[in-house]
Amino acid sequence: LGSMSSIAVSYGENGPVFCALLPDGSHLVRCFGTDASIVYGAPSRLPMLGLTAGDSFVCGLLLDSDQPYCWGSNFYVKMGVPQPMEEGVAYSKISAGDHHLCGLRKAREKGMQGSFSLIDCWGYNMTASLKFPGIVTSITAGSLFNCGLFVPNQTAFCWGDETGSVIIGLTPKNLRFGSISAGGYHVCGILENLRVYCWGRSLAMQGDVDLVPVDPMLSVVGGRFHACGIKSVDHEVVCWGFRLQNSVPPPKATKLYEITAGDYFTCGVLADPSLAPLCWGSGGPWSIPMAASPGLCNSNPCGPGFFEFRRVSSPEMICKPVNSRVCLPCSNGCPEGAFELFSCNATSDRRCEFNCSNCFSADCSSACLQKKIDTQKLSSLQLPIFVSELVFGVVLVSSVSIVACLYVRYKLQRCKCGATESKSSKSRSCSFHKELVKVQPDLEELKIRRAQMFTYEDLEKATGGFSEESQVGKGSFSCVFKGVLKDGTVVAVKRAIRVSDMKKNSKEFHTELDLLSRLNHAHLLNLLGYCEEGGERLLVYEFMAHGSLYQHLHGKDLGLKERLDWVRRVTIAVQAARGIEYLHGYACPPVIHRDIKSSNILIDEEHNARVADFGLSLLGPVDSSTPLSELPAGTLGYLDPEYYRLHYLTTKSDVYSFGVLLLEILSGRKAIDMQFEEGNIVEWAVPLIKAGNIAAILDPILKPPTELEALKKIATVACKCVRMRGKDRPSMEKVTTALERALASLMGSPCNDQPILPTEVVLGSNRLHKKASQRSSTQSYSENDMIESEDQQIEYRAPSWITFPSVTSSQRRKSSVSEGDVDGVKNSEGRNLRCLEEEIGPASPQEELFLQHNF
Numbered sequence: 001l002g003s004m005s006s007i008a009v010s011y012g013e014n015g016p017v018f019c020a021l022l023p024d025g026s027h028l029v030r031c032f033g034t035d036a037s038i039v040y041g042a043p044s045r046l047p048m049l050g051l052t053a054g055d056s057f058v059c060g061l062l063l064d065s066d067q068p069y070c071w072g073s074n075f076y077v078k079m080g081v082p083q084p085m086e087e088g089v090a091y092s093k094i095s096a097g098d099h100h101l102c103g104l105r106k107a108r109e110k111g112m113q114g115s116f117s118l119i120d121c122w123g124y125n126m127t128a129s130l131k132f133p134g135i136v137t138s139i140t141a142g143s144l145f146n147c148g149l150f151v152p153n154q155t156a157f158c159w160g161d162e163t164g165s166v167i168i169g170l171t172p173k174n175l176r177f178g179s180i181s182a183g184g185y186h187v188c189g190i191l192e193n194l195r196v197y198c199w200g201r202s203l204a205m206q207g208d209v210d211l212v213p214v215d216p217m218l219s220v221v222g223g224r225f226h227a228c229g230i231k232s233v234d235h236e237v238v239c240w241g242f243r244l245q246n247s248v249p250p251p252k253a254t255k256l257y258e259i260t261a262g263d264y265f266t267c268g269v270l271a272d273p274s275l276a277p278l279c280w281g282s283g284g285p286w287s288i289p290m291a292a293s294p295g296l297c298n299s300n301p302c303g304p305g306f307f308e309f310r311r312v313s314s315p316e317m318i319c320k321p322v323n324s325r326v327c328l329p330c331s332n333g334c335p336e337g338a339f340e341l342f343s344c345n346a347t348s349d350r351r352c353e354f355n356c357s358n359c360f361s362a363d364c365s366s367a368c369l370q371k372k373i374d375t376q377k378l379s380s381l382q383l384p385i386f387v388s389e390l391v392f393g394v395v396l397v398s399s400v401s402i403v404a405c406l407y408v409r410y411k412l413q414r415c416k417c418g419a420t421e422s423k424s425s426k427s428r429s430c431s432f433h434k435e436l437v438k439v440q441p442d443l444e445e446l447k448i449r450r451a452q453m454f455t456y457e458d459l460e461k462a463t464g465g466f467s468e469e470s471q472v473g474k475g476s477f478s479c480v481f482k483g484v485l486k487d488g489t490v491v492a493v494k495r496a497i498r499v500s501d502m503k504k505n506s507k508e509f510h511t512e513l514d515l516l517s518r519l520n521h522a523h524l525l526n527l528l529g530y531c532e533e534g535g536e537r538l539l540v541y542e543f544m545a546h547g548s549l550y551q552h553l554h555g556k557d558l559g560l561k562e563r564l565d566w567v568r569r570v571t572i573a574v575q576a577a578r579g580i581e582y583l584h585g586y587a588c589p590p591v592i593h594r595d596i597k598s599s600n601i602l603i604d605e606e607h608n609a610r611v612a613d614f615g616l617s618l619l620g621p622v623d624s625s626t627p628l629s630e631l632p633a634g635t636l637g638y639l640d641p642e643y644y645r646l647h648y649l650t651t652k653s654d655v656y657s658f659g660v661l662l663l664e665i666l667s668g669r670k671a672i673d674m675q676f677e678e679g680n681i682v683e684w685a686v687p688l689i690k691a692g693n694i695a696a697i698l699d700p701i702l703k704p705p706t707e708l709e710a711l712k713k714i715a716t717v718a719c720k721c722v723r724m725r726g727k728d729r730p731s732m733e734k735v736t737t738a739l740e741r742a743l744a745s746l747m748g749s750p751c752n753d754q755p756i757l758p759t760e761v762v763l764g765s766n767r768l769h770k771k772a773s774q775r776s777s778t779q780s781y782s783e784n785d786m787i788e789s790e791d792q793q794i795e796y797r798a799p800s801w802i803t804f805p806s807v808t809s810s811q812r813r814k815s816s817v818s819e820g821d822v823d824g825v826k827n828s829e830g831r832n833l834r835c836l837e838e839e840i841g842p843a844s845p846q847e848e849l850f851l852q853h854n855f
């Protein structure tokens with residue numbers, strides 16, 4: 001609601017969110033709140049000029065292109081840049097109502113003639129391009145309407161839905177406004193004499209109603225049925241209109257620079273060096289750990305009555321475009337009993353001070369008392385501050401030196417993977433083992449449950465001194481060796497490469513160690529043990545006799561590829577899908593693998609697939625204050641574009657990678673293979689599959705099966721997995737079911753609905769055990785499904801022994817359970833009654849068009 005600002009708040013059924021531009025010159029946006037689609041969907045790398053928000057969405061005006069860019073989950077305002085009304089237009093202002101967005105075209109843009117202004121709107125009942133006779137300087141949006149201000153006469157005009165608010169009929173024709181701001185069903189504006197004038201319906205509502213204040217105001221904003229303004233005399237905030245019971249009152253004796261309103265709450269930026277946001281009212285996010293820009297960047301010099309804001313505590317400029325600045329309105333007058341110490345000038349607001357020797361008012365007494373306390377505090381704190389600064393300095397210098405010494409010693413070690421790592425190097429690493437222990441997390445803390453601890457010597461012996469002959473593979477951060485333990489167990493030993501980025505290496509090692517020791521599924525690679533000595537980090541796994549799926553599909557040995565017939569390929573796909581499904585749905589908390597690819601699907605002695613390599617897996621955000629801190633990681637060609645571009649990470653990112661894997665299995669092509677004209681497997685295969693030309697994508701090395709229909713179904717599933725938007729992709733549960741059925745039909749099962757489950761693939765997961773046994777029983781499908789959905793609920797509710805900070809894990813969980821998943825759970829009862837094509841329906845033509853446009 002309201003006008004474009006440096007801060008915006010969204011509201012709606014997913015909860016409130018506060019978004020702000022950072023005050024560091026980056027123009028980047030950060031959001032905090034409970035609506036995961038806004039918090040995680042916020043573009044972390046797109047600089048913006050201003051923000052506006054509505055019901056479950058936020059939009060920003062892109063700094064580089066002057067186009068709006070929206071994100072969130074509003075049905076009518078889609079994610080991305082809205083479809084342009086005309087090619088090449090640019091916008092100077094945007095404003096969002098409940099379910100719509102409007103943009104004021106920049107003057108001198110194409111299509112602007114004479115003294116007309118063009119405003120484009122998108123969303124519920126609003127999509128149109130409108131022409132207004134006159135120059136419009138600003139726009140603001142209410143629930144279902146919009147208003148603007150004409151120059152030079154400063155009169156307001158409104159358009160949109162009249163029924164709810166009577167805004168258009170009540171708009172004052174002769175009043176001149178400095179600025180206006182719309183709320184749910186009303187508009188308030190600041191007149192030339194700084195008094196506020198409001199019109200519309202909501203402020204006349206019955207209930208707890210405050211009258212419009214008479215104080216001169218600098219700015220005003222509107223909520224659903226209330227309005228707030230910043231008083232010109234002291235920058236303090238005052239609110240009026242309807243208040244929900246038990247809502248937090250506006251802050252007292254607190255100066256604010258900028259305010260913005262959601263439906264029943266309002267937020268502002270503190271007028272102190274912290275620039276911290278502050279919210280009041282009902283339901284808002286109250287604790288917002290960031291600094292927010294106090295206003296919009298302006299390319300014109302600050303006019304009379306404004307001062308240029310400069311951040312004293314920080315050298316960074318707030319505005320990136322050259323010669324642009326944040327202009328804030330000067331305060332007006334001084335409180336009673338105070339005198340003007342400095343008047344408002346180009347770079348600072350006017351300052352008032354009370355004459356403490358001659359106090360008459362309560363304000364004066366409290367201000368003078370505060371001043372006295374501050375002075376006393378300062379002098380009494382000076383000595384302890386000096387002493388603690390000294391101590392802190394000494395401690396800091398010594399700890400930095402110790403860490404630097406350790407780091408240099410570590411760097412001096414050889415960065416090598418092979419066997420030639422000499423004993424001396426090992427003993428050297430072990431010699432500072434004790435020192436390292438001090439700075440590394442205690443392994444006990446990692447709650448390792450099952451994995452056995454090995455000594456370096458054990459593993460060195462097992463692998464023949466990490467000999468070249470025993471090396472079976474190499475990844476980005478590790479080399480893998482085949483080894484035989486003392487008891488004869490054949491193992492794979494993964495030895496972390498001793499790289500300079502020890503921190504990253506260590507993080508990946510501990511992630512994998514921590515995860516694998518918690519997970520248990522027949523199609524996940526089992527961790528047997530680990531070793532961490534000095535700089536050495538080793539993981540011990542079951543040995544997978546047939547290597548990776550990548551080696552089979554793309555290795556030099558063509559015979560391997562040929563032997564991987566259609567049934568084997570689809571069985572591997574089903575098994576890998578089950579492993580991932582377990583990670584998403586049954587591991588508690590859910591795990592996002594983040595690096596699903598053919599080299600991470602390993603094949604054991606019985607040709608069963610195991611999902612491996614949890615080095616990049618995520619359980620939840622690293623810390624609640626940086627929900628987007630995880631930069632996209634993974635492997636090119638498999639990386640979910642939504643995650644890559646927007647850092648929006650959910651279980652659907654794995655679904656995307658799995659879709660690429662399915663295409664790889666069907667076609668025998670690599671995810672990215674530049675020897676072909678179209679090197680990207682998704683770009684190449686999806687149009688062919690959509691055109692019904694399945695034969696064109698099948699691996700030419702194998703004869704097409706008689707049951708071509710089964711492969712067609714898998715290809716269709718793959719297409720759905722690689723959809724641009726995560727929420728349009730099926731969940732892994734649905735993918736698994738689809739693949740099971742395709743496998744059944746490929747194997748010539750008489751009943752297509754009855755999945756054939758090779759016995760070895762149902763080990764390891766209770767749910768899968770139950771599912772298989774239930775399906776083989778004489779129960780009807782609907783009964784089975786009810787039991788299955790009960791199983792799911794029970795497993796979801798099962799207590800987890802892993803505890804995470806509740807806010808962050810629930811946020812991550814919320815973000816992971818996207819619409820598709822939720823639907824899947826809701827509809828699970830009737831699921832088998834419909835065929836899969838219905839279950840995973842295509843995106844609507846509208847959405848497809850939108851996606852084509854936006855990506």
Ligand SMILES: Nc1ncnc2c1ncn2[C@@H]1O[C@H](COP(=O)(O)OP(=O)(O)OP(=O)(O)O)[C@@H](O)[C@H]1O
Binds near residue numbers: 494
């Ligand atoms: N348990 C195992 N048994 C047999 N071979 C294995 C095992 N684990 C890994 N390998 C082999 O070692 C290779 C390297 O594995 P690793 O997990 O280190 O890296 P990656 O997944 O291929 O690459 P990256 O680390 O860059 O993602 C695998 O592709 C596989 O061929």
